[in-house]
Amino acid sequence: MCGCNADPTAPPAPNRTPSGGSGTCCWCTTHTRNVSRSSADYRTSTQSPPSNKKWHLTVNLPGNQVLVTTVFKWGTIASGVTEAQKTAIKDGLKNRVPAVWGNKFDLKITDATCTPTEKTLPIRFRVLWDDETTIGHHYTANLAVGPATSDITGSNANFDTLDTDDNSYTLCHEYGHTVGLADEYLYRGQTSATVVYKRADGTTESLTLPESGNIMATSGNFVVLKRHLFFVEIEAQELLRSGDGLGKAGITCQVV
């Protein structure tokens, strides 16, 4: 017994549960956000105009992970596409995207008013089909017989049956466009281009294309770089600063 009470007859103070502010446990809750915004909020490219991007963010603080979820639904399936090819595309997205994109970098979340003052979580990826989740679909997956052009146009993800070749490289590269990343090679006919990535702290990272040796630059290359995940720190910081998150204006998120 410490004998701390000035008046020994006073009852002990109630064990208060803080309702907000600095007393709130920072790391005890899960925060989610369904994202729909311009790719220009994440990066600009002089060779491609911005477009709207959709995905879902989970910052699971007690579960120790940041999860990027993208939900597809089937759209137009060309005649001649077999059920096996359709299944292979779906499996490629669901299995290869998490393997290639996930657990490459972490998100460090910092706030001086929290105890401890920082937490670092692995950034992971998940691809679902619309019948597997209550999250609405973000993209409609159309499938053509390959060879054909694969791209992300608006909310259409256009794939072909050859996109599972080379360990599903094309699926994994196009996935990068669904979350707003730009190509880091020069399009045919272009002689120069600049991509500028934005960060949550307001700084930028500028590239003069062509780059090489990463998933957004080189066919068959699966290297994911830190800049490719800056979009996660931007969105997570906004979420945790907002009322839907921790409502902490001073909290910062950084891909590390």
Ligand SMILES: [Zn+2]
């Ligand atoms: Zn591309």
